[in-house]
Amino acid sequence: xxxxSVVLDEIxxxxxxxxxxxxxxxxxxxxxxxxxxxKVQGPQGQWKEKPGTLIATLERERNPKPIYAGxxxxxxxxxxELEGRFVEAGTSLxxxxxxxxxxxxxxIILRKALYLFPAPERAKYYFTPDVDKKIRASDAHSxxxxxxxxxxxxxxxxxxxxxxxxxxxxxxxxxYFKYNENIDAGSPLIGVCPQDQLPxxxxxxxxxxxxxxxxx
Amino acid sequence: xxxxxxxRIQNLRDRLTYLNDIFAGKHRDNAELxxxxxxxxxxxxxxxxxxxxYAELASVEDLFSYVERRLEDNIxxxxxxxxxxxxxxxxxxxxxxxxxDNFTEVGGQDEYSLDPGMLIARAVITRRRGKxxxxxxxxxxxxxxxxxxxxxxxxxxxPWGNAKARQYMRVAETEGIPIHTYIFTPGSxxxxxxxxxxxxxxxxxxxxxxxRVPVIAVISEGGSGGAEAIGLADKRLMLSHGYYSVISPExxxxxxxxxxxxxxxxxxxxxQCAHNLKITAQDNLRFGYIDRVVQEPPxxxxxxxxxxxxxxxxxxxxxxxxxxxxTRTLPVLKGLAMxxxxxxxxxxxxxxxxxxxxxxxxxRLLAHRQQKFLRLSRLAARDRRPFFTKMxxxxxxxxxxxxxxxxxxxxxxxxxxIRTFMEEMGNEWDxxxxxxxxxxxxxxxxxxxxxxxxxxxxxxxxxxxxxxxGQRKMWNYLSPRYKIDRAVTCPNSAxxxxxxxxxxxxxxxxxxxxxxxGYHFPMEPEWYVKNVFDLGSVFEFNxxxxxxxxxxxxxxxxxxxxxxxxxxxxxxCMTFEARIDNIKLVVAMLMGTFRGxxxxxxxxxxxxxxxxxxxxxxxxxxxxxxxxxxxxxxxxTHGVIQMPRCTxxxxxxxxxxxxxxxxxDTNSFAGPVASFxxxxxxxxxxxxxxxxxxxxxxxxxxxxxxxxxxYHRSYRALSRGHIQGIWDRREIRANxxxxxxxxGGRNLYYR
Numbered sequence: 018x019x020x021x022s023v024v025l026d027e028i029x030x031x032x033x034x035x036x037x038x039x040x041x042x043x044x045x046x047x048x049x050x051x052x053x054x055x056k057v058q059g060p061q062g063q064w065k066e067k068p069g070t071l072i073a074t075l076e077r078e079r080n081p082k083p084i085y086a087g088x089x090x091x092x093x094x095x096x097x098e099l100e101g102r103f104v105e106a107g108t109s110l111x112x113x114x115x116x117x118x119x120x121x122x123x124x125i126i127l128r129k130a131l132y133l134f135p136a137p138e139r140a141k142y143y144f145t146p147d148v149d150k151k152i153r154a155s156d157a158h159s160x161x162x163x164x165x166x167x168x169x170x171x172x173x174x175x176x177x178x179x180x181x182x183x184x185x186x187x188x189x190x191x192x193y194f195k196y197n198e199n200i201d202a203g204s205p206l207i208g209v210c211p212q213d214q215l216p217x218x219x220x221x222x223x224x225x226x227x228x229x230x231x232x233x
Numbered sequence: 234x235x236x237x238x239x240x241r242i243q244n245l246r247d248r249l250t251y252l253n254d255i256f257a258g259k260h261r262d263n264a265e266l267x268x269x270x271x272x273x274x275x276x277x278x279x280x281x282x283x284x285x286x287y288a289e290l291a292s293v294e295d296l297f298s299y300v301e302r303r304l305e306d307n308i309x310x311x312x313x314x315x316x317x318x319x320x321x322x323x324x325x326x327x328x329x330x331x332x333x334d335n336f337t338e339v340g341g342q343d344e345y346s347l348d349p350g351m352l353i354a355r356a357v358i359t360r361r362r363g364k365x366x367x368x369x370x371x372x373x374x375x376x377x378x379x380x381x382x383x384x385x386x387x388x389x390x391x392p393w394g395n396a397k398a399r400q401y402m403r404v405a406e407t408e409g410i411p412i413h414t415y416i417f418t419p420g421s422x423x424x425x426x427x428x429x430x431x432x433x434x435x436x437x438x439x440x441x442x443x444x445r446v447p448v449i450a451v452i453s454e455g456g457s458g459g460a461e462a463i464g465l466a467d468k469r470l471m472l473s474h475g476y477y478s479v480i481s482p483e484x485x486x487x488x489x490x491x492x493x494x495x496x497x498x499x500x501x502x503x504x505q506c507a508h509n510l511k512i513t514a515q516d517n518l519r520f521g522y523i524d525r526v527v528q529e530p531p532x533x534x535x536x537x538x539x540x541x542x543x544x545x546x547x548x549x550x551x552x553x554x555x556x557x558x559x560t561r562t563l564p565v566l567k568g569l570a571m572x573x574x575x576x577x578x579x580x581x582x583x584x585x586x587x588x589x590x591x592x593x594x595x596x597r598l599l600a601h602r603q604q605k606f607l608r609l610s611r612l613a614a615r616d617r618r619p620f621f622t623k624m625x626x627x628x629x630x631x632x633x634x635x636x637x638x639x640x641x642x643x644x645x646x647x648x649x650x651i652r653t654f655m656e657e658m659g660n661e662w663d664x665x666x667x668x669x670x671x672x673x674x675x676x677x678x679x680x681x682x683x684x685x686x687x688x689x690x691x692x693x694x695x696x697x698x699x700x701x702x703g704q705r706k707m708w709n710y711l712s713p714r715y716k717i718d719r720a721v722t723c724p725n726s727a728x729x730x731x732x733x734x735x736x737x738x739x740x741x742x743x744x745x746x747x748x749x750x751g752y753h754f755p756m757e758p759e760w761y762v763k764n765v766f767d768l769g770s771v772f773e774f775n776x777x778x779x780x781x782x783x784x785x786x787x788x789x790x791x792x793x794x795x796x797x798x799x800x801x802x803x804x805x806c807m808t809f810e811a812r813i814d815n816i817k818l819v820v821a822m823l824m825g826t827f828r829g830x831x832x833x834x835x836x837x838x839x840x841x842x843x844x845x846x847x848x849x850x851x852x853x854x855x856x857x858x859x860x861x862x863x864x865x866x867x868x869x870t871h872g873v874i875q876m877p878r879c880t881x882x883x884x885x886x887x888x889x890x891x892x893x894x895x896x897x898d899t900n901s902f903a904g905p906v907a908s909f910x911x912x913x914x915x916x917x918x919x920x921x922x923x924x925x926x927x928x929x930x931x932x933x934x935x936x937x938x939x940x941x942x943x944y945h946r947s948y949r950a951l952s953r954g955h956i957q958g959i960w961d962r963r964e965i966r967a968n969x970x971x972x973x974x975x976x977g978g979r980n981l982y983y984r
Contacts, residue, residue, distance in 0.1 A: 042733075066942045079719030080733055 348394025375415030435911025825860020837875030863903025
């Protein structure tokens, strides 16, 4: 059985993700005015329309191409020895150490702790009426699911098909679809956790919500 | 203290704040003097230290009037802008209450309206002749600013507000009552939600170009597109302290100062732009874009100037009467009636003119209005054609009219009958000829070198060879950029993973289209001229008409010269006749390379000429918009008047049966899209083009809204219903031909 607290402790021991910035193709590298240890920004703006901090420029066939940081963080490694050199595609230019945000930590934990039931095809999904009633009356945690249970209705172009749950038994921890919204094939519909683990998960998530400090 | 005195003191205080606001720090000494006098008077009245407070008050009021009259002479253009935007300025509801005898607001009430910025009312005017009273109805349409009512949005009307105005114009047309429009707008609200700011204004202008009832417009604040949306009128009056302009002085300053988003123009620059744009009533009267100026009291009319409302009522009645009388045909009676109402001391309330028009009079009314707009701004463009050319063109125009009449109005109408008749005659003639020549044929057939029929039989039965289209090399014209020795990154490469494109490939063989995602890099106007139309079929006309600097905008002559040198073209509009697979058509091309493709007097002139040429020759008319940034602001109202002018020309062309198509490429924005381009029933776009009313920077500045990237993409215009289709650049020629054949039909694209 998975111990959630251990997972959290592991994340706490290394509260960041390392993103390696690689060259998309061959070319000559010119680094922007940055140094190891500098803070960089990811794409910004309401629609992420402004690119992140410029890391380097890669020039091939007189076509300079800017390479931007994809996430917020700190430059932990910068391969300055490549400055002015011709490199192959996939060469690492820098490593950005991205401090994990609360949402990301939560996402990691839930991905380990929950069984995610995927959508079989792109469609709109609803709970069956009795499940829906139960969720409305209390909350999703009260719904126990088991293999072969008729749980959802898949509605595609107004044609409705019942969908049977397959996977480990447990209770619904979280619901990932919204009413009247199309879900792509393969994306999760619900997250299921074993009944006895529910308090532990809730506790850890609560701890993440309250204790995790986001660094800039 | 007397309540009356308190009220009058309050009124004086308002006048003082107004004076301070509109001069924005200038004439401080005058304001201080007035304030001092007013305070002293108020104090003494409160202490009841005055014997005759009314007499004292009158003298203070006289002083106020005196100072106002004196300051009136030094009003600058920017002061006028501040006057019309002041919350104490008269608004449309004041006019409805004081100029008309009664009214009912329709299409919404206060904030419970589709768009509170647009106010529509059915109003009534009562007039008297002798003992008999007459009640006349009008439809009043105009922007309502309100006295500081925030929900009115300062008279900045949203697209659906303009749609509402158009709806009630149609109602007035059905009812046969005149329309009075009052223009109180700093500009239209530049959002692209359905129906889209630009497209709705275009529909409004197109509608007004053919309204069969008298339309009178009164301009107080005439801000560009928003003003034109209800401004195409038979008579345009203007309040003496109003302004009528292509762009707000702030907007002009932002463009002139090359400001980036978020930066503010300095007050001096704004003041200078306001002066240079020539936005005042007197300027516009001189240019001929308005018919009369309605004099306001010193420093502008405010709601308590009841004399002004009386004056305005007289002017509006006079204008309506004049329009109605001008449609009459009996010269003597018309002249007499005109003279009577034009007398300066005439009391129009004591006269009566029927406002209803007969069908023939409505035709004349429409013709007058259209001719009036077509005549405007001719002198603002430099026509460098030699005198003899002009004369020859005019003479040819005049001389060819009977032939065109015969060909299209007579021959085409009776074509089938004439053709049947001619065919029968031909048959008879052939039979007759056969009999006549039979002996001779018998003789020649026996000769040894007689031809056999074998060759012609083979011609009829063999397959045609694949020549023509396939044999042509791929493009007739290559962009000079194909010589660049470098690779180019597609802007969509992050999203679609497009590989780099090798410049010489991209700009030659690929026709500037990304071979992976289909992104269209902008190409030169020449590319289209040479590659879309049949080789060697392009015949340019009116190329000598030059863009100029009609307002004498400082430093603008040089910029026009530089643009002319760069593009080797005299104006931003190239008009030519061309063929696509032997289908003849007239094309007006707005070139994005000439000052952003902005439209000024010369471009408008050429566009109108092209539409008229297409009408006369019965050719389809294509407006190819390589790019347009809007109306050329440095030409002021000479530019903005092209919106109604060109739309009138287009409407006349369409109504005479022509097929008018628009094809957008690269970026098409503002005035032209909101008038003569947007009104076309068939509009298409080339991929990766942007279509809209105002660019992202202007939207951010005027509305404070951030707009998402790709807000102006042609695909959005397509889903909104603005355009009818999106074409690939490489297939423009084929698509154009297809459209001409299917939309135009077999009768050569002409009804």
